Amino acid sequence: MPRGEETVRTSKSTAAAIRFDVVDAGPSIAAVTARVAEIGGRIRALATVRRLDGDPPLAEIELEVEGVTEAALVAALDGLDDVRTVHLTRALDSIFGKRIIVVGGGAQVAQVALGAVSEADRHNLRGERISVDTIPLVGEEHIAAAVRAVADLPRARLLVLAGSIMGGDISVAAEELRAVGIPIIALNMVGSITDHVDLVVSDPVQAGTMAVMAVADTAGFDLARQRGRRY
Amino acid sequence: MPRGEETVRTSKSTAAAIRFDVVDAGPSIAAVTARVAEIGGRIRALATVRRLDGDPPLAEIELEVEGVTEAALVAALDGLDDVRTVHLTRALDSIFGKRIIVVGGGAQVAQVALGAVSEADRHNLRGERISVDTIPLVGEEHIAAAVRAVADLPRARLLVLAGSIMGGDISVAAEELRAVGIPIIALNMVGSITDHVDLVVSDPVQAGTMAVMAVADTAGFDLARQRGRRY
Numbered sequence: 001m002p003r004g005e006e007t008v009r010t011s012k013s014t015a016a017a018i019r020f021d022v023v024d025a026g027p028s029i030a031a032v033t034a035r036v037a038e039i040g041g042r043i044r045a046l047a048t049v050r051r052l053d054g055d056p057p058l059a060e061i062e063l064e065v066e067g068v069t070e071a072a073l074v075a076a077l078d079g080l081d082d083v084r085t086v087h088l089t090r091a092l093d094s095i096f097g098k099r100i101i102v103v104g105g106g107a108q109v110a111q112v113a114l115g116a117v118s119e120a121d122r123h124n125l126r127g128e129r130i131s132v133d134t135i136p137l138v139g140e141e142h143i144a145a146a147v148r149a150v151a152d153l154p155r156a157r158l159l160v161l162a163g164s165i166m167g168g169d170i171s172v173a174a175e176e177l178r179a180v181g182i183p184i185i186a187l188n189m190v191g192s193i194t195d196h197v198d199l200v201v202s203d204p205v206q207a208g209t210m211a212v213m214a215v216a217d218t219a220g221f222d223l224a225r226q227r228g229r230r231y
Numbered sequence: 232m233p234r235g236e237e238t239v240r241t242s243k244s245t246a247a248a249i250r251f252d253v254v255d256a257g258p259s260i261a262a263v264t265a266r267v268a269e270i271g272g273r274i275r276a277l278a279t280v281r282r283l284d285g286d287p288p289l290a291e292i293e294l295e296v297e298g299v300t301e302a303a304l305v306a307a308l309d310g311l312d313d314v315r316t317v318h319l320t321r322a323l324d325s326i327f328g329k330r331i332i333v334v335g336g337g338a339q340v341a342q343v344a345l346g347a348v349s350e351a352d353r354h355n356l357r358g359e360r361i362s363v364d365t366i367p368l369v370g371e372e373h374i375a376a377a378v379r380a381v382a383d384l385p386r387a388r389l390l391v392l393a394g395s396i397m398g399g400d401i402s403v404a405a406e407e408l409r410a411v412g413i414p415i416i417a418l419n420m421v422g423s424i425t426d427h428v429d430l431v432v433s434d435p436v437q438a439g440t441m442a443v444m445a446v447a448d449t450a451g452f453d454l455a456r457q458r459g460r461r462y
Binding site: 017024025029041044045046048062090096097105107109114122125129130136137138145148151154156 | 248250255257258261275276277280290298326341345349352362379384412
């Protein structure tokens with residue numbers, strides 16, 4: 001079911017965040033999530049960040065939970081047999097913030113990143129938190145898979161497609177991504193992609209700059225009012 | 232407890248990955264994780280990627296599970312009352328791969344990203360998957376918090392500190408990060424940080440290039456043999 005941006009809530013995180021070691025087995029993690037539910041928490045993120053050899057093998061888990069205090073979360077998990085070494089951390093949202101994702105050819109990705117990082121620097125100085133995350137890729141299949149996977153990335157707010165020729169399944173994937181509420185800026189390039197994005201920008205540095213302006217609360221740039229334009 | 236790199240396993244992901252909508256409440260997610268444990272799965276990642284208004288409000292969840300097939304995972308979740316719209320996806324590991332994280336001042340971060348993206352392009356062409364993720368930040372407190380948070384980022388393999396002056400609590404945070412097995416390259420700069428990293432590189436483009444070489448299986452660069460050197 002396609003969804004417009006207007007139905008997607010993006011509230012500020014107030015999650016309690018901890019990192020802990022746990023015995024690396026399915027029931028151990030199920031015990032953690034059951035305990036979180038018991039104390040009234042809603043899990044926002046649970047990620048295995050590292051695995052540690054040993055007897056038994058351990059997994060190091062980053063956990064973010066809404067609706068509970070950090071103290072309550074630590075107390076709840078400390079009582080579980082399989083949980084070791086609980087550290088308080090900070091929700092990734094509050095550190096790395098909104099993510100601009102840049103995908104495409106290395107030369108263009110680097111120039112988009114230059115514009116986006118420079119612009120993010122200016123907004124982050126004023127209290128924003130904007131990250132610029134990139135991957136250089138070649139080939140319709142790999143790029144289309146990356147476009148689809150942006151929908152699965154926590155905190156991804158906008159995709160920039162940086163290349164010289166894109167179309168086919170990449171254009172199909174672009175429409176799927178926009179349908180879940182993530183807008184796309186593309187460089188002006190060969191192929192059908194420029195008909196399947198929100199904005200087309202010829203200069204990669206400006207494309208990166210506009211991408212950051214579009215997601216920054218500290219900027220007065222409204223992508224919705226630019227939709228379909230080319231610069 | 233500090234841990235050396237040698238104790239950290241980083242096996243290739245063989246996780247089944249799905250995205251689904253679920254009623255946005257603690258017990259709904261606990262039911263999902265309990266069901267995953269019942270079928271013998273180990274949760275590697277669970278992230279709320281979007282929240283959707285409505286009655287009831289829904290959360291869109293990305294879930295990666297080891298030890299089960301995709302078909303078994305879909306079948307298990309399809310039977311749950313609170314789960315809607317299950318899509319197969321691909322584990323983020325297989326799309327975005329290893330992550331180089333670049334933190335510091337905008338001007339330097341952009342130049343490190345230029346080197347890292349260009350070098351990642353060359354390795355990704357040969358079958359690697361390396362992402363270059365950046366955030367420009369200012370201030371000891373914010374940079375130290377970001378350094379600590381790199382330990383909580385899935386798939387983070389190496390940090391580059393790109394700036395002109397860093398020390399104090401940033402150096403403390405750097406040692407903490409290295410203790411969990413994530414190496415650090417720093418630009419040559421003012422402050423104590425250069426005594427608390429694995430490698431110091433003066434040219435930001437080369438720092439980005441070396442960072443990618445250090446994590447690429449397709450490169451013959453061994454950071455351990457360069458430890459403590461300055462270029």
